[in-house]
Amino acid sequence: xxxxxxxxxxEVTEMGQEVTLRCKPISGHNSLFWYRQTMMRGLELLIYFxxxxxxxxxxxxxxxxxAKMPNASFSTLKIQPSEPRDSAVYFCASTSYxxxxxxxxxxxxxx
Amino acid sequence: xxxxxxHLPTLSVQEGDNSIINCAYSNSASDYFIWYKQESGKGxxxxxxxxxxxxxxQGQRVTVLLNKTVKHLSLQIAATQPGDSAVYFCAENSGxxSEKLVFGKGTKLTVNP
Numbered sequence: 001x002x003x004x005x006x007x008x009x010x011e012v013t014e015m016g017q018e019v020t021l022r023c024k025p026i027s028g029h030n031s032l033f034w035y036r037q038t039m040m041r042g043l044e045l046l047i048y049f050x051x052x053x054x055x056x057x058x059x060x061x062x063x064x065x066x067a068k069m070p071n072a073s074f075s076t077l078k079i080q081p082s083e084p085r086d087s088a089v090y091f092c093a094s095t096s097y098x099x100x101x102x103x104x105x106x107x108x109x110x111x
Numbered sequence: 112x113x114x115x116x117x118h119l120p121t122l123s124v125q126e127g128d129n130s131i132i133n134c135a136y137s138n139s140a141s142d143y144f145i146w147y148k149q150e151s152g153k154g155x156x157x158x159x160x161x162x163x164x165x166x167x168x169q170g171q172r173v174t175v176l177l178n179k180t181v182k183h184l185s186l187q188i189a190a191t192q193p194g195d196s197a198v199y200f201c202a203e204n205s206g207x208x209s210e211k212l213v214f215g216k217g218t219k220l221t222v223n224p
Contacts, residue, residue, distance in 0.1 A: 004154075031210045043155070043200070043214045056211060091154050095210050098143050100202075102154035 004103035012109045018080040021106045025094030035091040082110045121219045130188040132218045134201030143204035146186045150197045196222045
């Protein structure tokens with residue numbers, strides 16, 4: 001298995017632009033998590049899905065952030081409009097029996 | 112004063128020595144724990160897990176110990192190698208059927224050749 005696949009690996013965008021991050025979970029895993037990692041706050045859970053349904057989005061910072069999981073093999077995290085404080089590494093992880101496996105992350109820089 | 116980010120605990124060891132990384136957790140209802148390794152520029156990598164009905168579990172060169180009485184978790188790495196240099200996170204599952212993990216702040220391990 002190729003593991004959790006995230007794209008793009010790096011994204012540089014201007015403030016105000018829309019950013020879409022993509023994730024393909026491990027086949028057969030039924031839960032998917034989006035995290036954000038910064039030096040200031042460490043690893044923060046943004047949202048997680050179980051069987052494609054959002055279960056807990058209490059970590060989503062504000063309405064500018066949205067996430068979807070249209071099917072078991074694909075999820076997106078969208079930021080619109082983006083702001084410099086959104087700069088971070090965003091990780092997607094999929095879970096089997098409580099063990100989460102992470103992708104390589106998307107490093108987002110908003111200038 | 113100005114905040115410069117999380118102050119990670121650090122551990123520096125010599126190659127070949129054993130390493131012990133500690134983690135305190137706060138939720139007595141947590142019933143599942145995982146250790147992750149994160150190398151620079153990569154995502155956290157699953158190392159080993161343990162359920163609350165166990166107090167010790169061994170993997171290849173790694174051992175996790177769980178002390179539920181004092182809510183303490185440790186990761187022992189035998190014969191530490193330069194490739195073990197990374198940030199290590201413990202994570203706990205809060206129980207109640209949720210798969211949500213709560214991560215600790217991490218410990219930076221540096222292995223000196």
